[in-house]
Amino acid sequence: MDGYVMRLNQFISHNAKYSRREADILIEQGRVNIEKTKANTKSVLLEGQRVFIDGKYVKPKDEELYTVIVYHKPKGELVSKKDDRGRRVVYDTLGGKYMHFVPIGRLDFASEGVLLLTDNKKVAQSLMESDLEREYIIKINGKITEEMIRAMNEGIHIENASTGAHQKSKIYSMTFAPFIRYEIGKNDIHFSKLKVTIMEGKNRELRRFFAHFKADVMDLRRIRYGWINLNALPVGKIRFLNKDEYKQLHQFMGKIGKIDSFISKNNI
Structure with missing residues (x-):
């Protein structure tokens, strides 16, 4: 058309x-x-x-102008406009001023940390589909085993990864890429803590990963998305990107634009 x-x-x-x-x-x-x-x-x-x-x-928004906010999502909020079960959603905290902002990826109801939102759909899609690093601090019940470490180093394919997934999820088989990096802070029979960096974090990836080894994720906090850090932002509060973060975002979007132009030009 x-x-x-x-x-x-x-x-x-x-x-x-x-x-x-x-x-x-x-x-x-x-x-x-x-x-x-x-x-x-x-x-x-x-x-x-x-x-x-x-x-x-x-009035249509100018696609070249956009705003990105960093929200420290607390536990107990859905990343959704509304919930048919009456549960709290992030926009209840953000307010009507940000109702037209779209989330860049998601954090599940029981997780907290960095949630980026933007008023520009192209920016949201480009960041969501990117291979930017996502960094998390995780607490699991039980010890970190040699099997977990091997899977974090080498990756793993799980045919039935439904444990740890949302009850309505229709995705069962999953392939987990090797973690970019991980640091073990505590390794104890009662609970363990570690910092992990991955490149996707979709479909409750980390909860499914550890559930495969019979370990429940007790706490999950995303502390970084790409070059944007949570730092000391209080739970339930927002901030705008700073000058350097916007500069990096503009550079990132410029690269995406060049890739899109190359694909279109070469009919890929």
Whole structure:
């Protein structure tokens, strides 16, 4: 489709304070218009078309301008807009000012630490899909065994990695790459502590990894995402990236842009 931009609900969630589900409800209620045309939930936008909610123009964000915040997510919050079970979500703490920000990756309900959020979808996708290092401090019950150390050094494929996963997860078989690095702080029969660095951290990767060795993760805190550190940011508080962190982010996005251009040019 010439000039295709994106689906209407996607455009609204990216450029306004509503989630895609909330955008669909607004559309169904007849509160959304594309120029002078009545919108529907299957609407897609073409380049140059303007969107209105309750008669108010929804201004597209400048893709070259973006904000990234660092949030010290506490335990007991979901990285989600809403929860059908009434549990607390990160936006309950962040407030309406940041409802249009999207999370860069996730931390599960029982985990805490660095959660990055941005108002730019391309930035979010690029950082999520990157191989940037993610660093965690972990506490497990029991000792760190030779089998665990071997798997951290060499990687491991687990055919049934459902233990430690979310109960609704449909991913069972997983391959765990070797850890980038790890430091054992305490190794005791009652509990052990270690700092680990990996490159993905998806689908409760660390909880599944240690569960395979009959060790439950008692505490998990992400202290670094790429070049962005948690440092002394208090639990439940946010900060903006500093000048040096933004400089590195702009350099990172510049590299991504060059890669995208190369792929497009060479039809890869």
